[in-house]
Amino acid sequence: MKxxxxxxxxxxEKCKNILVSNWQGHxxxxxxxxxxxxxxIHTSKVKYIFKKGxxxxxxPEKDLHNLNTIIDExxxxxxxxxxxxSLASLLRSAKKxxxxxxxxxxxxxxxxxxVQSATExxxxxxxxxxxxxxxxxxxxxxxxxxxxLGLTSRSENLLxxxxxxxxxxxxxxNLRSCMFIDGKGGAxxxxxxxxxxxxxxxxxxxxxxxIDGINQSEARRRALMLFCFIYLNVNAKDAxxxxxxxxxxxxxxxxxxxxxxDGFREYQWKEFRFSFKEEARDxxxxxxxxxxxxxxxxxxxxxxxxxx
Numbered sequence: 001m002k003x004x005x006x007x008x009x010x011x012x013e014k015c016k017n018i019l020v021s022n023w024q025g026h027x028x029x030x031x032x033x034x035x036x037x038x039x040x041i042h043t044s045k046v047k048y049i050f051k052k053g054x055x056x057x058x059x060p061e062k063d064l065h066n067l068n069t070i071i072d073e074x075x076x077x078x079x080x081x082x083x084x085x086s087l088a089s090l091l092r093s094a095k096k097x098x099x100x101x102x103x104x105x106x107x108x109x110x111x112x113x114x115v116q117s118a119t120e121x122x123x124x125x126x127x128x129x130x131x132x133x134x135x136x137x138x139x140x141x142x143x144x145x146x147x148x149l150g151l152t153s154r155s156e157n158l159l160x161x162x163x164x165x166x167x168x169x170x171x172x173x174n175l176r177s178c179m180f181i182d183g184k185g186g187a188x189x190x191x192x193x194x195x196x197x198x199x200x201x202x203x204x205x206x207x208x209x210x211i212d213g214i215n216q217s218e219a220r221r222r223a224l225m226l227f228c229f230i231y232l233n234v235n236a237k238d239a240x241x242x243x244x245x246x247x248x249x250x251x252x253x254x255x256x257x258x259x260x261x262d263g264f265r266e267y268q269w270k271e272f273r274f275s276f277k278e279e280a281r282d283x284x285x286x287x288x289x290x291x292x293x294x295x296x297x298x299x300x301x302x303x304x305x306x307x308x
Contacts, residue, residue: 007275025079032071082208147213
């Protein structure tokens with residue numbers, strides 16, 4: 001695992017992965033009335049797919065965005081890295097934020113033929129992801145079986161756009177700027193040329209399922225603690241999967257901090273990066289390499305119970 005160069009993605013790649021891994025974000029438009037634009041901002045959570053380098057957004061018919069964009073097409077769109085289940089409450093308690101993408105641009109409504117094309121792309125994406133999961137090997141299903149798919153499956157959460165009774169207006173979000181914001185709040189501007197040239201990982205649509213599947217398994221979380229100990233010589237009291245990508249994954253570990261005056265040891269949550277020996281080109285490769293690492297650390301720790 002060690003000695004792998006270029007083990008961290010570029011900011012552009014991180015942005016693409018986040019946009020592909022999630023299915024909902026916060027859309028902001030400028031409030032408007034019959035007299036024109038106002039200074040106030042209207043914000044709501046909307047669902048989307050990421051296609052050909054742009055978000056395609058489904059806005060409910062009754063949402064104020066539909067009026068606002070007639071007067072002023074300018075808008076912004078914010079999407080966070082998936083933080084499903086127990087990870088959400090952990091990040092709040094640790095006073096950490098998930099990484100996120102902030103986009104500015106124009107919110108442009110699609111005409112009928114373009115709406116049909118976007119809807120067909122949505123249908124194809126849902127079917128493709130469903131097929132990957134249903135046809136996956138034991139290595140993949142063993143991890144995903146612990147995940148709450150109703151909350152973490154991108155295809156399951158997008159399905160209501162096709163089958164629900166609510167009517168939507170579909171928009172294309174034309175980018176003007178892109179910003180990657182890390183978990184510490186640091187903002188990193190991403191050039192549009194770099195953004196357009198980058199590609200999202202093929203495992204990104206399954207990120208939320210993978211993260212939740214690993215975090216819901218006590219055995220796999222113990223394995224993450226062993227990763228910290230065997231690979232980094234760090235004694236973690238607890239650990240959670242934070243993010244996944246083709247080059248590796250990030251773990252949030254609960255590690256000792258400085259001892260207090262009364263002699264008690266305090267703990268803090270700290271991020272650790274683990275890199276694969278080879279890039280994981282898909283969800284199958286990711287799960288196989290993760291399991292191989294689990295088996296490797298178990299061989300180095302005697303008396304440790306199996307992962308089952």
